[in-house]
Amino acid sequence: MPNPQGLKPALLLTGSGTAGSRALPTAHGISSKLNIIRASHLCKFPWLVHGFSTRGGGFSRAYGDDALNLGFTKDDSKTAVERNRAAFLLELGAVSKRRKALRRADSQPWPLVTLRQVHSDIIRFVDSTAESQLAGDGLITAAPGLLLGIQTADCLPIILVDPKRRAVGVFHAGWRGTVKRIAEKGAGEMRRRFGSRPRDLKAAIGPGIHGCCYEVGEDVREQFESQFAYAAKLFRETAESDPVREKYPLLFLTARAPGHSDLPKKIFLDLVEANRQQLLAVGVPPKSIEASPLCTSCRTDLLFSYRAEKGRTGRMMGAVGIKG
Numbered sequence: 001m002p003n004p005q006g007l008k009p010a011l012l013l014t015g016s017g018t019a020g021s022r023a024l025p026t027a028h029g030i031s032s033k034l035n036i037i038r039a040s041h042l043c044k045f046p047w048l049v050h051g052f053s054t055r056g057g058g059f060s061r062a063y064g065d066d067a068l069n070l071g072f073t074k075d076d077s078k079t080a081v082e083r084n085r086a087a088f089l090l091e092l093g094a095v096s097k098r099r100k101a102l103r104r105a106d107s108q109p110w111p112l113v114t115l116r117q118v119h120s121d122i123i124r125f126v127d128s129t130a131e132s133q134l135a136g137d138g139l140i141t142a143a144p145g146l147l148l149g150i151q152t153a154d155c156l157p158i159i160l161v162d163p164k165r166r167a168v169g170v171f172h173a174g175w176r177g178t179v180k181r182i183a184e185k186g187a188g189e190m191r192r193r194f195g196s197r198p199r200d201l202k203a204a205i206g207p208g209i210h211g212c213c214y215e216v217g218e219d220v221r222e223q224f225e226s227q228f229a230y231a232a233k234l235f236r237e238t239a240e241s242d243p244v245r246e247k248y249p250l251l252f253l254t255a256r257a258p259g260h261s262d263l264p265k266k267i268f269l270d271l272v273e274a275n276r277q278q279l280l281a282v283g284v285p286p287k288s289i290e291a292s293p294l295c296t297s298c299r300t301d302l303l304f305s306y307r308a309e310k311g312r313t314g315r316m317m318g319a320v321g322i323k324g
């Protein structure tokens, strides 16, 4: 399976009707099918429904053909988003089968619970759809027949599952939520509500913007440094390239002392590692954390990226639920 980072794909990409993995669409072979990314370590629980949506296989026209936009954005039609959500739930298996006369099976999608996401550390416990449209950035439940969804287009969607207590959660982690320790607090809330022990938790970090592309300001680095002892290893710096200097280095030879650059630095944040560190810090075992190797900004053929598409893009969904 080729992928641009050369990493072993820890998360499987599965498509219509397939139980296991299938080939990742390459950068040149864009798949128009509805593909869902699933974590291999979560696929073994028959009572669990989970997955991360991708770009294709939907009904939206606002972001290229057949886009599976799952968020009510201003550019897209409400009808298209509703059809996309229904298709996503069906493909995920978040449906109740009702046997009708003449042995015709009819499937009813589960209620979908989403949040008005505000880059906070607010985590909502839900056990019915009555709590729908709350503000916050994390959802947890132990109630069967509900699908919890977090919408993203660069931020990380993170799923936590406690197989012992049959409890689940999904969280929205951009840099703000990460500084506020949303993943760490998610594990804490699951402990408080369900008695989940961190060593039992399984985590799946879905696709988001990676360290290759996630340029941030010095202020962001300062906030991480004030919060985390391991902050230094989350950032990478490069000197900003200057095409004129690169093309005619001799012109500038006398202007700078060797080894000294007055060019501004670019700072990149590794959000996946930041969240992995939080999960490890609370006691989630390393082998229980899977992360997608796909960067949204590198792979707009397959995913939505708010940054790469300058704000005009769709929303993906990380979703989790418990079968009844």
Ligand SMILES: [Zn+2]
Pocket (backbone or CB within 6 Å): 209, 210, 211, 212, 213, 214, 295, 296, 297, 298
């Ligand atoms: Zn990238």
